[in-house]
Amino acid sequence: MSKKKIYITGTNIFLAMITLLLNACAPSQTALPPPRPTAIPLETSGYGGDVSWWACRFKMSWPSDANANGAVDLFLAHAVVEPVLRAYSERIYWWRFHRRAVRDKLGHQFSFLFYAESKVASKIMEDMRQSHFLQRALTEKIIEKTMFSNPDKPARPKIEAMSDPRWSPTLQRNWPSFIMGVSTLWLGLIDDAMANTSLKNMDLTRLFEQYRQADVEITSMWREEGQHAFLHHLSAIFGYEPLIIREEIQF
Helix, strand or coil, X not given: CCCCCCCCCHHHHHHHHHHHHHHHHCCCCCCCCCCCCCCCCCCHHHCCCCEEEEEEEEEECCCCCCCCCCHHHHXXXXXXXXXXXXXXXXXXXXXXXXXXXXXXXXXEEEEEEEEEEHHHHHHHHHHHHCCHHHHHHHHCCCEEEEEECCCCCXXXXXXXXXXXXXXXXXXXXXXXXXXXXXHHHHHHHHHHHCCCCCCCCCXXXXXXXXXXXXXXXXXXXXXXXXXHHXXXXXXXXXXXXXXXXXXXXXX
């Protein structure tokens, strides 16, 4: 048997070192797949099947004498929604989170919105309904009720269906890739903040204390680093052109 000669060069050593460093720095947990805006068609006809946007909304209990409990949003994203994102990542084309807490009839709500075929939506919703974390929160009256789309009635087939209709049509169509990336980043921050916490067999009081701590940590990161990490780099993508602020908002 002839022996194959192996030539060691500076390039080989360099590549080997890079490989070792990447492997050493890789997180132990399985990361969520990144957004795939260039791999997915923006035309509805490119998907096939009865694809549509679907909404899974959760309304939280909100006593009149208390502030909205933002930790519940983190709990829902991390303990209830993330497992289905991992399980169905290849069959969900687009997804995002929406948070709101206003003293009106809608109140404090957290929403998971996703774009997929009807049969996939049905499985995702069933999995979330059976989540023991969600059932515990409902039993403890932390979550007042859930409101899911009917998976047998795809009513929002267009990519732009869940974008703000006041925006220009082209912005509506391309916005899902932006907000999916933001939602992925936010969920990753929760993952990191909860990395040393085991969710198994933990009572809800202790569990929500962990999510409250995570919320404080992430809010502090947003306050201290958000201007450069998010707003500055978003401005850079658009060439640092001036932005018209039409009304006062709270970042």
